[in-house]
Amino acid sequence: MEDGRVDQAARIVVIGAGQAGFSACVKLRALGHTGSITLIGDESHPPYQRPPLSKGLLLGETTEERLYFRPLSFYAEKGIELRLSSTVQAIERSARKVRLADGSEVAYDRLLLATGARPRVLPAEIGGELGGVFHVRNLVDINSMANRFREGQRVLIIGGGYIGLEAAAVSSKLGLQVTLVEASDRILQRVASPETSQFFRELHASHNVTVLEETGIRRLMGEDGHVRAAELSDGSVRPVDFVIVGIGVHPNAELARDAGIEVDNGIVVDADCRTSDPDVFAAGDCASFPWKAGRIRLESVGNAIDQGEAAAKAMLGESAGYLAKPWFWSDQFDVKLQIAGLSTGYDRVATRHGAGNAVSYWYYRGDELLAVDAMNDSRVYMAAKRLIEAGKSPPPHVIADTTVDLKSLL
Incomplete structure (x- = not known):
């Protein structure tokens, strides 16, 4: 189309029914896409949250059904064809179709690989x-x-x-x-x-x-x-x-590799989540994308959501480029760890103590603030996340001074 948008009736196929694939499908409909959307997953369950698996589910604090992002009826309402227990065997790029293990084929105009990663x-x-x-x-x-x-x-x-x-x-x-x-x-x-x-x-x-x-x-x-x-x-x-x-995990990049799509510690994509094939995109744990002067692959819920939505925009010609804002969390005993940024390449750490057992560690490379680990201190985490995203780097001695209100640094 002349305005750069993709035909709203384009057939879109998403391989991988995890967080990234689900987020992309929902975003496509929210953006007004009217064409067919097929979401293919190799598990028998509809898309679900993974972080509670190793915590709430084992502890009996939640049920399997409560992990589902949406009930099955949601997919019918949104016109998303959900193909569960289905394994894709090959991508046939020249014919623009994917071949499944049961012998069936699904044609596409745009294809999203949200194949995730598997444990070592x-x-x-x-x-x-x-x-x-x-x-x-x-x-x-x-x-x-x-x-x-x-x-x-x-x-x-x-x-x-x-x-x-x-x-x-x-x-x-x-x-x-x-x-x-x-x-x-x-x-x-x-x-x-x-x-x-x-x-x-x-x-x-x-x-x-x-x-x-x-x-x-x-x-x-x-x-x-x-x-x-x-x-x-x-x-x-x-x-x-x-x-x-x-x-650790391996990115599931074999489908892409076997189809002749560039792979390097994951499926290589550009800032618009596009692979070396202009009609094929990738997002989530499987995607290696530009980050500062290099490339990274992020294994996190936040990245899967944001990159899945960015890929949806890109498939419709609306992307302004994906800018990752890394964040992570971990729950252990009575401690909630929240992480903002990426600490790779740090050369010093500043410590800020909070009330009770709350503490945060601030990672610097030279004078640049890279990341923060905040334990039981959500206010510090939120302030740190905003500082990092704004490109602000308060000196370490200021961070360590608990009389300084972090909000004043914003």
Whole structure:
């Protein structure tokens, strides 16, 4: 069309019924798109929230149905064809269609890849395929391990990132005997400062979680096909009833790669979420997008929502470019951690203490404020987020001074 907008009757297909895919479909209808929208998901459940899986659902504080973004009737009302339990086998770019495992095909004018990411797994040769070894990614994972969470059960958690720590917190709350191993020098090494690591190390220790840093897994040992013990890198052997693996994820980029679309630590997109094929877009955990002088891939709910909506605008020719505003959170025991910005490349940390056990760590590179970790201090988090998004960097000594009202810095 002459105004740069895409035909409102264009056929749009979205592969991946997670947060990014769902957000894109809803945004397309909100923007007035009248053409067909097909949302394809490989799970049997309608699109649902994932963060509560490892927390509220396991703790019995919420139900499966309450995780759904919308009831099934919503998709019919919005004219979104929801194809569940459907796996896409190939993208045929020249014919503009996707081929499903059941042999059916769906034609598209614009295609969005919101394929997410999958957990890294332990190799089979060290026991990764034994019964009782679980990952935390989807409802099937959680439902398959839920009956293991019984008081007195011995759980080994492999990986000291946020997924592992959240699983440890839930396990401890439910009365399990919890051991967490982290191969790096400290938990959260890849994503947080030593100060934040120490905060959570002490928090978990206070709840009887055994945290072993600089400790890897040599092998899991089984009996009758089920995991029974773990041999650690220090040579010790620990009896276990089940294992949760949280050692990161792989972006699901194979569909794009096999279709000849550029891939580099995810599906490569430009500022408009467009891949190397102008009719194919990508968003969410699977997408590698421009960030400052390089590229990043963000694994967060916030990014999935915002980028999914940005992709919807771009598919209709309305995009002004996606500008990420990274934010994350984690709930562990009685602590709510809120993170604004990205700390990559920081060289110093300022500490600001709040009331009670509230504390925040502010990451700087030179004089530039990059990110903030705020524990039990939502007001500080909100002020920090606004400062970062506005490009303002108060000096570290000002931040550390609790007599300074952060609002005055805005």
